[in-house]
Amino acid sequence: MSDNRFYITTPIYYVNDVPHIGHAYTTLACDVMARFMRLDGKDVRFLTGTDEHGQKVEQAAANAGMDPKAFTDKVSQSFRDLVPAMGYSPDNFIRTTEPRHYAACQALWNKVLAAGDIYLGKYAGWYSVRDEAFYAESETEVGPDNKRRATASGAEVAWVEEPSYFFRLSAWQDRLLKFYEDNPRFIAPQSRRNEVISFVKGGLQDLSVSRTTFKWGVPVPNDPAHIMYVWFDALTNYITECGYPDETAPNWKYWPADLHMVGKDIVRFHTVYWPAFLMAAGVAPPKRVYAHGWWTNEGQKISKSLGNTIDTVALVKEFGLDQTRYFLMREVPFGNDGDFRRAAMVQRMDSDLANAYGNLCQRVLSIVAKNCGGAVPAKGPLTDADRPLLDKARGALAAVREKINEQAFNEALTTIWEVIGDANRYVDAQAPWALAKTDPARRDHVLWVLIETIRRVTLLAQPFMPGSTARILDQLAVPAEGRSFAAFDREMASGTALPAPQGVFPRYVDPAAPAPAPKQARKKA
Numbered sequence: 001m002s003d004n005r006f007y008i009t010t011p012i013y014y015v016n017d018v019p020h021i022g023h024a025y026t027t028l029a030c031d032v033m034a035r036f037m038r039l040d041g042k043d044v045r046f047l048t049g050t051d052e053h054g055q056k057v058e059q060a061a062a063n064a065g066m067d068p069k070a071f072t073d074k075v076s077q078s079f080r081d082l083v084p085a086m087g088y089s090p091d092n093f094i095r096t097t098e099p100r101h102y103a104a105c106q107a108l109w110n111k112v113l114a115a116g117d118i119y120l121g122k123y124a125g126w127y128s129v130r131d132e133a134f135y136a137e138s139e140t141e142v143g144p145d146n147k148r149r150a151t152a153s154g155a156e157v158a159w160v161e162e163p164s165y166f167f168r169l170s171a172w173q174d175r176l177l178k179f180y181e182d183n184p185r186f187i188a189p190q191s192r193r194n195e196v197i198s199f200v201k202g203g204l205q206d207l208s209v210s211r212t213t214f215k216w217g218v219p220v221p222n223d224p225a226h227i228m229y230v231w232f233d234a235l236t237n238y239i240t241e242c243g244y245p246d247e248t249a250p251n252w253k254y255w256p257a258d259l260h261m262v263g264k265d266i267v268r269f270h271t272v273y274w275p276a277f278l279m280a281a282g283v284a285p286p287k288r289v290y291a292h293g294w295w296t297n298e299g300q301k302i303s304k305s306l307g308n309t310i311d312t313v314a315l316v317k318e319f320g321l322d323q324t325r326y327f328l329m330r331e332v333p334f335g336n337d338g339d340f341r342r343a344a345m346v347q348r349m350d351s352d353l354a355n356a357y358g359n360l361c362q363r364v365l366s367i368v369a370k371n372c373g374g375a376v377p378a379k380g381p382l383t384d385a386d387r388p389l390l391d392k393a394r395g396a397l398a399a400v401r402e403k404i405n406e407q408a409f410n411e412a413l414t415t416i417w418e419v420i421g422d423a424n425r426y427v428d429a430q431a432p433w434a435l436a437k438t439d440p441a442r443r444d445h446v447l448w449v450l451i452e453t454i455r456r457v458t459l460l461a462q463p464f465m466p467g468s469t470a471r472i473l474d475q476l477a478v479p480a481e482g483r484s485f486a487a488f489d490r491e492m493a494s495g496t497a498l499p500a501p502q503g504v505f506p507r508y509v510d511p512a513a514p515a516p517a518p519k520q521a522r523k524k525a
Contacts, residue, residue, distance in 0.1 A: 039462060086325070176272065299339055354508075
């Protein structure tokens with residue numbers, strides 16, 4: 001595979017309920033990665049979609065009084081609607097109810113079966129419908145209400161006995177451990193890598209990969225009484241998109257995936273089961289799986305029973321699209337759990353965006369409009385006062401690229417905002433409004449340095465806030481072909497006409513706050 005190709009996926013989202021902040025967060029991280037890689041000249045394939053099979057979906061559809069397909073059509077659309085609402089840029093939206101996906105799942109099954117890694121037996125054990133997961137008794141506990149639950153998730157489990165096909169996962173323990181050792185970047189962050197390796201070293205049991213007690217799923221080839229275990233089905237979507245089993249398909253060039261982005265609750269499925277399924281079928285495993293943390297709301301665990309779920313579309317409506325995108329990527333080190341606090345959202349919106357970035361752009365461009373004929377001023381001789389800022393701005397691309405490659409999104413934004421902070425201090429120190437009277441040529445050069453710095457930080461901020469940065473680049477008269485990272489080191493040409501400046505990042509206005517009283521006209525004496 002060419003190093004220029006980059007394939008990134010979200011987990012496909014389970015359609016038993018409507019989207020929430022966790023779904024939005026994962027897809028946003030993937031969108032930032034995809035946008036960055038496109039700007040950096042990569043041939044990107046960005047996939048998201050919905051996982052539509054399984055007992056949980058079948059039950060949810062029945063509870064809604066709907067046919068499973070009609071139910072999944074409705075809920076899948078709610079995830080599709082999130083794409084424009086959050087400004088995502090996927091190349092495709094896949095559904096596991098597509099005929100091509102049935103074909104891919106059955107082809108993968110047949111490959112694994114032919115390799116001797118699937119056999120028919122009987123399953124007897126604890127199963128959680130909510131988690132769509134099998135648990136050893138040691139992974140469950142009985143609560144005060146005498147109900148047994150999975151210790152990790154709190155989901156109720158039930159004893160299940162039924163005929164089942166099994167995947168010989170126990171045979172893959174040493175091979176998986178060797179794979180992790182040979183590919184240290186495969187699981188991230190390090191805490192999740194340690195967790196997975198510990199789990200595998202603890203011993204692997206063969207995995208039940210079919211069910212007979214429900215019908216909503218992909219039938220097992222040549223044995224339609226069995227439905228494929230939902231995770232065997234769901235994980236296959238990543239290669240369905242690439243044309244599997246046709247390795248001459250146009251999209252096969254993107255496999256193996258460069259990055260599967262997932263929540264920490266499903267890291268085991270992606271880093272233990274998935275690479276074992278693939279290697280058993282003779283298919284290369286993905287290069288990297290990154291498992292991020294969960295959000296709480298004002299310090300409380302988010303749950304429907306508490307009524308504190310976070311609607312990201314409502315956040316966008318109140319705070320703005322790019323403001324919401326910025327906050328979610330900046331507030332928490334990616335990989336850690338995070339707490340959503342309205343006060344922090346407002347603070348980021350006012351301090352980072354309106355005051356630091358927005359005010360820098362507005363005051364510099366306003367001075368240029370007023371004093372330089374509305375055009376990029378002339379570059380003059382560089383001084384020791386100019387070099388640190390320009391050097392930092394020039395070096396920011398390499399620094400941000402390194403952070404993005406490690407999924408350290410908040411650190412990437414911190415790097416960009418350090419340059420913005422230095423630019424604001426440079427404005428104050430150089431005082432171009434005062435230089436207008438004493439040294440107009442120096443004033444023009446200072447303004448050129450600032451415009452050049454704003455251009456570079458804005459190019460780098462594009463993946464996070466595509467709409468707002470486009471408006472700023474418009475005000476800098478940067479043409480479309482000058483907005484990729486290939487143009488990062490092309491300096492602004494003096495004399496380029498600039499449009500009238502306009503504010504891009506307003507301060508937060510509380511919609512519940514009373515409107516200010518109208519000013520009283522002063523009476524003449």
